[in-house]
Amino acid sequence: MSSSFYPARRILMGPGPSDVSPRVLGAMARPTIGHLDPQFVDLMDQIKALLQYAFRTDNALTLPVSAPGSAGMEACFVNLVRPGDTVIVCQNGVFGGRMKENVERCGATAVMVEDPWGQTVSVEKVEQALAENGDASVLAFVHAETSTGAFSDAAALCRLATSHNVLSIVDTVTSLGGIELDVDAWGADAVYSGTQKCLSCVPGLSPVTFSERAVARIRERDSKVQSWFLDMQLVMGYWGENSKRAYHHTAPVNTLYALHEALLILKEEGLENAWRRHRLHHTALVAGLEAMGLGLVVAPEWRLPQLNSVSVPAGVDEALVRSRLLQDYGLEIGAGLGALAGKVWRVGLMGHAANRQNVVLCLGALEQTLSSMQAPIERDRALAAALAVYDD
Amino acid sequence: MSSSFYPARRILMGPGPSDVSPRVLGAMARPTIGHLDPQFVDLMDQIKALLQYAFRTDNALTLPVSAPGSAGMEACFVNLVRPGDTVIVCQNGVFGGRMKENVERCGATAVMVEDPWGQTVSVEKVEQALAENGDASVLAFVHAETSTGAFSDAAALCRLATSHNVLSIVDTVTSLGGIELDVDAWGADAVYSGTQKCLSCVPGLSPVTFSERAVARIRERDSKVQSWFLDMQLVMGYWGENSKRAYHHTAPVNTLYALHEALLILKEEGLENAWRRHRLHHTALVAGLEAMGLGLVVAPEWRLPQLNSVSVPAGVDEALVRSRLLQDYGLEIGAGLGALAGKVWRVGLMGHAANRQNVVLCLGALEQTLSSMQAPIERDRALAAALAVYDD
Numbered sequence: 001m002s003s004s005f006y007p008a009r010r011i012l013m014g015p016g017p018s019d020v021s022p023r024v025l026g027a028m029a030r031p032t033i034g035h036l037d038p039q040f041v042d043l044m045d046q047i048k049a050l051l052q053y054a055f056r057t058d059n060a061l062t063l064p065v066s067a068p069g070s071a072g073m074e075a076c077f078v079n080l081v082r083p084g085d086t087v088i089v090c091q092n093g094v095f096g097g098r099m100k101e102n103v104e105r106c107g108a109t110a111v112m113v114e115d116p117w118g119q120t121v122s123v124e125k126v127e128q129a130l131a132e133n134g135d136a137s138v139l140a141f142v143h144a145e146t147s148t149g150a151f152s153d154a155a156a157l158c159r160l161a162t163s164h165n166v167l168s169i170v171d172t173v174t175s176l177g178g179i180e181l182d183v184d185a186w187g188a189d190a191v192y193s194g195t196q197k198c199l200s201c202v203p204g205l206s207p208v209t210f211s212e213r214a215v216a217r218i219r220e221r222d223s224k225v226q227s228w229f230l231d232m233q234l235v236m237g238y239w240g241e242n243s244k245r246a247y248h249h250t251a252p253v254n255t256l257y258a259l260h261e262a263l264l265i266l267k268e269e270g271l272e273n274a275w276r277r278h279r280l281h282h283t284a285l286v287a288g289l290e291a292m293g294l295g296l297v298v299a300p301e302w303r304l305p306q307l308n309s310v311s312v313p314a315g316v317d318e319a320l321v322r323s324r325l326l327q328d329y330g331l332e333i334g335a336g337l338g339a340l341a342g343k344v345w346r347v348g349l350m351g352h353a354a355n356r357q358n359v360v361l362c363l364g365a366l367e368q369t370l371s372s373m374q375a376p377i378e379r380d381r382a383l384a385a386a387l388a389v390y391d392d
Numbered sequence: 393m394s395s396s397f398y399p400a401r402r403i404l405m406g407p408g409p410s411d412v413s414p415r416v417l418g419a420m421a422r423p424t425i426g427h428l429d430p431q432f433v434d435l436m437d438q439i440k441a442l443l444q445y446a447f448r449t450d451n452a453l454t455l456p457v458s459a460p461g462s463a464g465m466e467a468c469f470v471n472l473v474r475p476g477d478t479v480i481v482c483q484n485g486v487f488g489g490r491m492k493e494n495v496e497r498c499g500a501t502a503v504m505v506e507d508p509w510g511q512t513v514s515v516e517k518v519e520q521a522l523a524e525n526g527d528a529s530v531l532a533f534v535h536a537e538t539s540t541g542a543f544s545d546a547a548a549l550c551r552l553a554t555s556h557n558v559l560s561i562v563d564t565v566t567s568l569g570g571i572e573l574d575v576d577a578w579g580a581d582a583v584y585s586g587t588q589k590c591l592s593c594v595p596g597l598s599p600v601t602f603s604e605r606a607v608a609r610i611r612e613r614d615s616k617v618q619s620w621f622l623d624m625q626l627v628m629g630y631w632g633e634n635s636k637r638a639y640h641h642t643a644p645v646n647t648l649y650a651l652h653e654a655l656l657i658l659k660e661e662g663l664e665n666a667w668r669r670h671r672l673h674h675t676a677l678v679a680g681l682e683a684m685g686l687g688l689v690v691a692p693e694w695r696l697p698q699l700n701s702v703s704v705p706a707g708v709d710e711a712l713v714r715s716r717l718l719q720d721y722g723l724e725i726g727a728g729l730g731a732l733a734g735k736v737w738r739v740g741l742m743g744h745a746a747n748r749q750n751v752v753l754c755l756g757a758l759e760q761t762l763s764s765m766q767a768p769i770e771r772d773r774a775l776a777a778a779l780a781v782y783d784d
Contacts, residue, residue, distance in 0.1 A: 002656070002659075003656075004415075004419060004652075004656065005419065005422070005435050005438075005649055005652050005653070007422050007423055007424075007425045007431060008425070008431055009423070010423065010425045010429065012425070012426060014426055016642060017424050017426060017642065017645060019424075020423065020424045020646075023396075025421045025422070025423065025424075025646075026421060027396060027397065028420055028421055028646065029417045029418060029420055030397070030398065030417070031399055031401070031402065031412065031417065032399075032404065032409050032411075032412045032417075032588075032594055032595075033399045033400070033402045033404070033409075033724075034402065034404060034406055034724045035409065035595065037402065037718070037724065038718075039399060039400055043397050046397075066459060066460055066463075066596065067458060067459035067460075068458055068459075068621075068642050068643075069641070069642065070620065070640075070641040070642075071458075071459060071621045071641075073620075073621075074619060074620055074621045098620065102620055105616055105617070105618050105619065194642065196642055202424055202644065202645060202646040202647070203424075203427065203642040203644050203645055203646075204596060204645075204646075204647055224496070224497055226497050226498075226618050226619075227466060227497065227618075227619060228462065228465075228466055228490065228493050228497055229460075229462045229463045229465075229466045247729070248462075249460045249461070249462040249463075250408060250409065250460050250461065250586065250595040251460075251595065252460065252594065252596030252644075252647070253409060253594060253596075254412075254417075254594040254595075254596075254647075254650075255594070255596055255644070255646075255647060257397055257399075258646075260396075260397050261396060264394070264395075264396065267394075326430075332425075332426045332429065
């Protein structure tokens with residue numbers, strides 16, 4: 001208890017947090033200033049503009065919620081879902097289930113559209129659910145399921161929502177900065193994300209953005225939002241137009257320094273370049289894994305480059321593998337969650353961690369560790385297969 | 393938008409955030425590791441033990457909520473207050489009003505016990521309210537009102553709650569680490585605080601602690617807590633006994649490094665020494681202010697040493713004074729809030745910022761600034777009066 005904490009050297013290739021750039025860590029360590037300081041208010045404006053860039057939106061109500069992604073999810077639900085509403089919730093992994101919890105805790109009814117874990121959300125089933133539930137007011141789905149590594153067709157799902165005159169709530173925790181995400185082109189209404197995935201920022205904030213339709217729904221509510229902390233009508237007073245900036249809560253000043261720097265890095269690289277980089281290193285990683293004889297859970301067309309669910313070979317103690325990777329290589333990969341617990345490893349290539357060194361390290365460390373446990377894998381092939389991708 | 397953010401040099405003597413120690417900033421900048429990493433789980437145990445020390449409690453359910461103090465407040469209310477409950481809420485400043493908002497958003501009824509802003513909560517009125525409201529299930533009050541600088545008799549109020557068999561919810565955002573706070577001796581049931589006041593940590597976390605009575609109330613609820621993110625039954629699965637550590641949300645890893653370091657510093661100094669230090673510098677500051685002819689809003693027996701509400705002299709543009717202090721001296725002091733807006737400055741002496749340099753700087757800067765505006769103050773007396781306190 002009595003000494004300062006010095007973390008061991010880790011390479012973070014799990015489902016997040018991902019490796020954080022020294023630039024971001026350095027920014028966060030700059031001296032704290034007041035949350036109403038004019039200089040800080042300027043920084044807030046810059047963060048808002050950078051988030052609009054990352055989300056590809058002109059939405060005025062775009063800001064980081066002062067808490068992790070789960071709170072960003074809750075911010076979307078408690079503001080848009082009223083007691084008695086019907087909400088169509090798509091579930092193909094853990095986070096759809098968490099959406100259902102949110103709906104029910106708002107006093108609303110969740111109509112579930114379920115797909116197997118690891119598959120994409122079925123657009124047809126959603127269309128049917130919308131047709132069968134004319135009273136639905138919201139459609140909620142996960143763009144990039146962190147628990148499985150599958151993405152869904154957000155453009156098509158948002159289009160369905162708009163054409164049925166319901167609002168869409170979209171979880172982009174793992175997609176922001178990693179794959180194509182286009183809030184305005186999709187016509188998405190309430191979108192939340194996290195900082196510790198493809199933005200390679202520290203965990204603790206949840207970027208959100210609300211369309212004008214969503215803001216109108218919030219303004220016309222006749223019941224108060226059940227959360228004071230997440231009530232966007234109040235939060236807008238602090239994050240809204242420059243002139244007001246009324247105190248609501250004390251912003252997490254230093255974590256916002258970190259987010260600003262992480263977003264700058266993204267903008268310097270360019271959003272499309274970042275997407276391409278994730279795709280490239282994913283392709284190399286998968287080539288190596290497949291050459292080793294390891295399979296992926298998700299079908300190629302719906303694979304998230306930034307989150308790879310790898311099937312654990314029969315007879316292998318998956319927890320022991322993770323623990324050896326951590327101990328021998330300082331390498332963190334993730335365990336399976338929910339229906340995939342014990343069956344997969346989740347290998348992240350998120351943000352700053354999506355690089356060639358990490359791909360090579362991960363393949364080498366996995367091959368050595370599995371070999372030492374007599375797992376049924378192909379040896380001495382993975383590295384060449386991965387490197388061939390880079391040579392293309 | 394296109395360049396890194398470098399904050400100006402500030403001395404933070406407002407209502408928080410307070411000056412953060414370089415040790416804390418340095419800790420926060422260490423590389424991020426996973427929120428389920430065994431090394432991080434050890435750190436969580438250390439943080440819990442250090443928070444128990446700071447709160448003076450053996451409560452097992454003691455942890456930092458992953459969001460600012462307002463979320464800690466909400467965590468206490470949504471877990472302990474059920475729809476239809478009656479809650480007695482004491483208000484003598486801004487934060488009692490926020491408690492009322494929380495109660496009502498839980499679908500419960502708030503019975504208000506009001507005292508003038510700047511005064512202590514009347515124990516007699518609370519006793520009467522408890523006697524008149526036999527169906528009340530919770531008594532909520534603010535120990536240290538950040539909006540006014542008055543503290544209340546938490547021991548007596550918690551005793552009343554216990555004797556009437558209601559749970560107490562206590563706001564200690566500004567008191568933790570600054571004045572006597574004794575959760576177990578008081579028999580307080582749910583207590584929340586913030587990190588950016590007398591702990592001199594960055595903003596963004598809210599330490600909370602729940603008594604066994606409070607935990608029993610949570611466990612026996614027959615309705616779900618309306619917030620998924622703040623549901624203590626779920627949060628316990630992550631922060632609870634070492635063996636489980638089930639994923640709930642991604643903890644704000646680096647901010648927790650910072651909290652750990654800030655709590656270590658508090659423990660190294662010793663809680664009672666920290667209280668004495670706040671008292672000493674407050675006494676010096678007040679001696680200087682009074683020698684200058686400036687009065688304090690709160691009666692001496694209820695003054696918080698860490699938050700001094702100073703009456704703005706007649707005819708002085710209080711916002712201009714704050715803006716000059718910021719510009720000419722890098723010195724931040726706070727504006728009045730709510731009923732005291734425009735009438736007071738709030739001068740903080742919180743945590744690391746409670747030191748002799750800050751007292752001298754604040755007095756000198758205020759005297760020069762007010763003199764330059766022809767304000768009716770006594771000159772050339774404040775510094776000697778303050779220093780005499782240190783010489784005693």
